[in-house]
Structure formats: C-alpha cells, structure tokens
Amino acid sequence: AQSVTQLGSHVSVSEGALVLLRCNYSSSVPPYLFWYVQYPNQGLQLLLKYTTGATLVKGINGFEAEFKKSETSFHLTKPSAHMSDAAEYFCAVSLNYGGATNKLIFGTGTLLAVQP
Amino acid sequence: DTAVSQTPKYLVTQMGNDKSIKCEQNLGHDTMYWYKQDSKKFLKIMFSYNNKELIINETVPNRFSPKSPDKAHLNLHINSLELGDSAVYFCASSQDSPGGPVLSKTQYFGPGTRLLVL
Numbered sequence: 438a439q440s441v442t443q444l445g446s447h448v449s450v451s452e453g454a455l456v457l458l459r460c461n462y463s464s465s466v467p468p469y470l471f472w473y474v475q476y477p478n479q480g481l482q483l484l485l486k487y488t489t490g491a492t493l494v495k496g497i498n499g500f501e502a503e504f505k506k507s508e509t510s511f512h513l514t515k516p517s518a519h520m521s522d523a524a525e526y527f528c529a530v531s532l533n534y535g536g537a538t539n540k541l542i543f544g545t546g547t548l549l550a551v552q553p
Numbered sequence: 554d555t556a557v558s559q560t561p562k563y564l565v566t567q568m569g570n571d572k573s574i575k576c577e578q579n580l581g582h583d584t585m586y587w588y589k590q591d592s593k594k595f596l597k598i599m600f601s602y603n604n605k606e607l608i609i610n611e612t613v614p615n616r617f618s619p620k621s622p623d624k625a626h627l628n629l630h631i632n633s634l635e636l637g638d639s640a641v642y643f644c645a646s647s648q649d650s651p652g653g654p655v656l657s658k659t660q661y662f663g664p665g666t667r668l669l670v671l
Contacts (some may be wrong), residue, residue, distance in 0.1 A: 460594060464594075469657050471659075473662075475594075478665075479664055479665070480557070480662040480663050480664040480665050481596075481643065481645075481662040483659055483660075483661075483664070486659060488657040491586065494670060527596065530615050531657070531658070537601050538584055538608040538609060539647075539658055540586070540598045540609055541598065541599060541660060543595070543596040543597070545593070545594070545595055546594045546595070546596075548594075
C-alpha cells in the first residue's frame with residue numbers, strides 16, 4: 438500500500454534559516470508525490486509535485502524538493518525562511534483509483550513556525 | 554475569481570440535525586472530491602465524482618451522502634449529525650489529462666467548511 442510519512446510534526450526555524458521538512462514514501466510503483474501548504478484557516482495550495490523526469494522539483498515561493506528513490510524520500514527545502522512561510526505543510530502520494538480518478542494519500546502534516 | 558468555493562465557511566449545529574455543504578468549481582474540471590480534516594489536521598478522502606458519476610466512496614457512514622447535480626458542483630449532505638463529525642471538510646477538483654498520467658493530476662482545494670457539532 439502506498440503511504441507517506443512526515444517526520445516531525447512541528448519544526449521551528451529562525452527567519453533567514455534553512456527550511457527542511459521531511460517526507461518519506463512507501464510505494465510499490467513509481468510514485469507521484471506532492472507537497473501542499475495550508476495557511477491558517479485556509480485551504481490547501483499546491484507547492485510542487487514530482488511526476489517523472491527531473492528529480493529536483495522547483496515550486497512556488499522559493500521551495501523545492503528532491504526525489505531520491507534510493508532513500509524513498511521527497512524532502513522539502515527552502516534556503517531562507519520568511520515569516521510568511523509559517524503554515525502547515527503536507528506531503529502526499531497519488532494513488533490511482535481506476536479510470537480517470539486518482540486520490541491523494543496525505544501525511545500527517547508538519548507545522549512550520551518561523552521565529553523572528 | 555474563486556476557483557473552488559464552498560458554502561458555508563462555518564457551520565455550527567446541534568447533534569441530530571441534518572446539514573448540507575455546497576461546493577462549486579469554475580475551473581472546468583471533470584473530477585471533484587470531498588476530504589475530511591480532523592482535529593489533528595489529518596486529511597482523508599471521502600468521495601470523488603467524475604463527470605457526475607461516483608467513483609470513490611471510502612469507508613464513510615451512510616449518513617454522509619454526496620450529490621453532484623452537474624460537473625461544476627458537488628454537495629455533501631450529512632444526516633443525524635454526531636459530535637465526531639466535527640471537522641473541516643474540503644472540496645477539491647482536478648482535470649482529466651487526456652494522454653497524461655492520471656496519477657499526476659493536481660487537485661485544487663477549496664477554503665474548507667468548518668463544521669462544529671454541539
């Protein structure tokens with residue numbers, strides 16, 4: 438069965454510091470992986486996704502993630518944290534449900550706090 | 554312009570009541586979803602419709618009934634509300650990708666409906 442595990446339910450960094458949010462996946466087929474961000478009291482917004490091809494994926498707001506098959510990881514990074522990055526981050530793997538429908542299996546989320 | 558919208562944004566109600574949440578998307582997508590986010594922020598899919606046809610029906614109590622009157626709308630009706638139904642319910646939509654892998658489809662989420670059952 439496909440799943441994702443996010444290590445660290447809470448991560449705190451200082452403004453300007455490196456952001457590293459960890460995600461490991463389990464999949465019997467080549468995975469399609471997503472990172473979503475949820476700002477307080479809002480819906481989920483796609484940050485980036487890995488489908489095939491280049492393993493380093495660049496997303497919005499300066500975030501990027503690298504797909505590492507040997508480590509079954511898809512960690513999210515940003516070189517320099519900004520106060521506006523404080524949010525909940527979700528890693529997800531896509532599961533085909535048959536036909537034209539997929540469903541997302543989400544990790545438990547990582548709450549990122551950015552200290553001034 | 555709002556891509557995926559939900560009404561109401563907040564819903565406070567008593568146990569045993571029946572309530573509906575509405576979702577509309579103006580993206581021209583063919584597939585719509587309902588997700589439930591519990592108090593620990595865990596997100597789980599409930600239902601999915603493709604071209605008004607129910608595709609995904611996860612293990613959800615029969616008290617929950619989705620209805621899709623057309624491709625742009627997916628409503629969620631909940632009968633006999635229970636305390637455990639308190640959660641945030643998200644609607645999402647995605648576009649079929651002819652010739653493209655289904656697994657790569659991005660889902661676009663609405664702002665959520667915060668349901669509190671007292």
